[in-house]
Amino acid sequence: MSRKKVLVYRQLPPEQLERIRREHEVVEANPRLPEQRRAFFDALPEAQGMIGSSYPVDAAMLAQAPRLEVISSISVGVDKFELDALARRGIVLCHTPGVLTETVADLLFALILGTSRRLVELACHVRDGRWTESVGDDLFGWDVHGKTLGIVGYGRIGHALARRAALGFGMPVLYHTRRPVDSGLPEGAARAAALDELLARSDFVALVLPLTPQTQGLIGPREFALMKPGAILVNGARGPIVQEEALLRALDGGRLRAAGLDVFDVEPLPPDSPLRTHPKVLPLPHVGSATHETRLAMSVLAVDNLLAALGGGRPPAVYRLPPAAG
Ligand SMILES: NC(=O)C1=CN([C@@H]2O[C@H](COP(=O)(O)OP(=O)(O)OC[C@H]3O[C@@H](n4cnc5c(N)ncnc54)[C@H](OP(=O)(O)O)[C@@H]3O)[C@@H](O)[C@H]2O)C=CC1
Ligand SMILES: O=CC(=O)O
Numbered sequence: 001m002s003r004k005k006v007l008v009y010r011q012l013p014p015e016q017l018e019r020i021r022r023e024h025e026v027v028e029a030n031p032r033l034p035e036q037r038r039a040f041f042d043a044l045p046e047a048q049g050m051i052g053s054s055y056p057v058d059a060a061m062l063a064q065a066p067r068l069e070v071i072s073s074i075s076v077g078v079d080k081f082e083l084d085a086l087a088r089r090g091i092v093l094c095h096t097p098g099v100l101t102e103t104v105a106d107l108l109f110a111l112i113l114g115t116s117r118r119l120v121e122l123a124c125h126v127r128d129g130r131w132t133e134s135v136g137d138d139l140f141g142w143d144v145h146g147k148t149l150g151i152v153g154y155g156r157i158g159h160a161l162a163r164r165a166a167l168g169f170g171m172p173v174l175y176h177t178r179r180p181v182d183s184g185l186p187e188g189a190a191r192a193a194a195l196d197e198l199l200a201r202s203d204f205v206a207l208v209l210p211l212t213p214q215t216q217g218l219i220g221p222r223e224f225a226l227m228k229p230g231a232i233l234v235n236g237a238r239g240p241i242v243q244e245e246a247l248l249r250a251l252d253g254g255r256l257r258a259a260g261l262d263v264f265d266v267e268p269l270p271p272d273s274p275l276r277t278h279p280k281v282l283p284l285p286h287v288g289s290a291t292h293e294t295r296l297a298m299s300v301l302a303v304d305n306l307l308a309a310l311g312g313g314r315p316p317a318v319y320r321l322p323p324a325a326g
Contacts, residue, residue: 004310005067007043009052010074016299023307024049031055044068051306059085070309074302075289076100076156078319079211079238093319094305097156099297100289104208105160107288108236111260112149112165112204114282115232117141118258121279142257144169150202151175152195152218153209153237159184161206166190174198177209179322199226204234211238219243224250230257236288239264244275251280262288 006020008028020026027047029040032055044064050057053074062068062085070092071081078095086093114120118141125131125139149165151158154175165171166189173190175183176198183190199205205227209215219233220243227233233256235242244265250256261275262284275281289298305315 001311004048005046006049006051007047009040009050009055012299013296016303019303020306024310049306049310051302054080056080058082062089070094070306072302072306074298077210077238083321092309094309094315094317095319096298096301097317099301100294101156101160103291103294104157104236104288105164107262108161108206108234109164111234111262111282113144115258115260116144120282146170147203148172148174148201150198150205152198152205152207153177154181158208161208162190174202196226199223200228202231203228204232206234207237207241209237211240215241217243221246224255227255229255232256232258234260236262248274251278262286
């Protein structure tokens with residue numbers, strides 16, 4: 001088999017990089033690093049495969065890569081890719097579903113617990129030396145068990161989050177998708193709901209759906225107004241699904257008790273973003289899948305995808321658009 005040209009645009013574990021090198025020529029260049037940007041764009045004209053994540057790939061970039069056959073994204077979300085442009089060129093897009101599901105659900109549940117039990121605030125209370133007597137009700141949290149969790153987007157991660165909530169914490173679950181889907185839980189533990197009903201009835205609203213033209217700005221002033229006073233929002237999906245200005249107003253106006261955010265409109269979060277230091281926000285640096293085990297599993301799957309596609313085989317995880325919702 002002929003050796004092809006592969007552009008690696010995010011750091012891979014050495015043994016995964018080595019797997020690619022054994023079969024193909026590799027250029028490593030991360031376009032986010034100013035010192036490597038030039039090398040990235042210089043490599044595009046010859047690249048037949050690309051592997052990486054978190055960098056926008058649009059029609060203009062693809063025009064510079066006329067030989068490209070496959071892009072292997074080290075992520076499950078594919079919102080960084082101009083999907084129409086890839087389809088027009090017949091470029092195969094692979095991603096990493098499944099291997100990160102449980103890890104991301106763990107983190108979303110950590111945000112539910114962290115916001116409601118005020119874990120960061122209380123840890124700072126101890127660290128700052130303010131724990132001089134038993135805490136009073138100004139620092140009490142709110143129960144999680146028994147509260148209603150609304151999950152917007154009920155795919156792999158949504159199901160995994162619902163299992164934790166319903167089976168571990170006795171939380172009634174409401175979920176919302178465009179197409180009917182089974183709850184995967186014992187009878188009565190969860191039910192599907194329209195978005196407005198879910199927002200109105202949930203104590204916690206967790207977002208776990210892809211960023212698409214339909215979901216951009218999905219949660220705005222109207223949706224916050226529908227939410228229960230004192231509800232908590234957890235965004236583990238993508239920042240632009242929530243209108244940040246409206247989120248700030250909902251936090252400042254008291255509609256929301258707190259927000260646990262792993263994702264933002266602009267990442268990394270700009271230093272002047274009010275969300276960075278907002279007392280009601282538990283902000284995380286997009287770490288849903290960031291454990292040693294899961295990031296390794298994602299790299300392995302992404303390399304499997306790349307090598308299979310370049311070798312003319314069937315990659316284990318090709319991204320396919322879901323059928324249009326009825
Ligand atoms: N914070 C982090 O680090 C991570 C974030 N993510 C994010 O989580 C997302 C979900 O991942 P995963 O569970 O594996 O994906 P899945 O494809 O398994 O699930 C996506 C769900 O969203 C639903 N959905 C899609 N569009 C809409 C819509 N317009 N309205 C309501 N529901 C919708 C889908 O159902 P239907 O199509 O029927 O509507 C499906 O239930 C990823 O796309 C990514 O953005 C993923 C991993 C890590
Ligand atoms: O946000 C992470 C992903 O895998 O998608």
